[in-house]
Amino acid sequence: xxxPLPRVTCSRKHDGRTVxxxxxxxxxxxxxxxxxxxxxxxxxxxGYRTAKNNYRDVKVRSRTPVERxxxxxxxxxxxxxxxEPELFIFGEFTxxxxxAAADQRNQHSRLPIEVFIQKPGTGISSTYTAHIPWYTKMxxxxxxxxxxxxxxxxxxxxxxxxxVIPSTINMRSILPEKKGWx
Numbered sequence: 001x002x003x004p005l006p007r008v009t010c011s012r013k014h015d016g017r018t019v020x021x022x023x024x025x026x027x028x029x030x031x032x033x034x035x036x037x038x039x040x041x042x043x044x045x046x047g048y049r050t051a052k053n054n055y056r057d058v059k060v061r062s063r064t065p066v067e068r069x070x071x072x073x074x075x076x077x078x079x080x081x082x083x084e085p086e087l088f089i090f091g092e093f094t095x096x097x098x099x100a101a102a103d104q105r106n107q108h109s110r111l112p113i114e115v116f117i118q119k120p121g122t123g124i125s126s127t128y129t130a131h132i133p134w135y136t137k138m139x140x141x142x143x144x145x146x147x148x149x150x151x152x153x154x155x156x157x158x159x160x161x162x163x164v165i166p167s168t169i170n171m172r173s174i175l176p177e178k179k180g181w182x
Contacts, residue, residue: 009021056173057103058171061168081173087170089168092109117157117171
């Protein structure tokens with residue numbers, strides 16, 4: 001993040017979810033900040049397709065005016081399914097609080113915005129972006145701390161300039177079949 005670090009409030013929602021939100025602050029270009037957030041998801045999604053679950057659906061909720069939203073999903077090779085991820089952007093103009101998976105949403109709230117998912121590749125170099133020059137070093141530090149081999153991970157990225165607020169951006173991937181299943 002930019003200096004000084006932005007203030008963030010952590011709260012627990014009624015359903016037990018933990019939510020992190022930027023605190024209110026000054027607006028305008030003179031008070032602009034760079035803010036990154038990330039999470040490591042373990043045991044959150046099913047790793048493989050089941051009769052009731054075909055997709056991994058990762059979401060970003062856009063609630064604060066921003067110049068650019070960069071949404072990376074960095075996936076281990078064992079969790080890559082067939083085909084490439086899809087992107088869905090849903091308007092949240094009804095005040096709906098819980099962003100559901102794309103296939104559970106009212107398709108009439110889907111926004112007709114063309115954004116393409118890029119696949120920069122595998123490894124640390126695939127995370128490079130001119131928008132955030134130190135981003136690759138930050139990701140490299142995460143992999144080093146976790147003792148993970150970055151060559152086993154593929155990066156998928158969506159970049160949205162001035163995303164609609166409020167909206168939810170869903171990156172949906174078909175889950176792989178469990179090895180040995182027919």
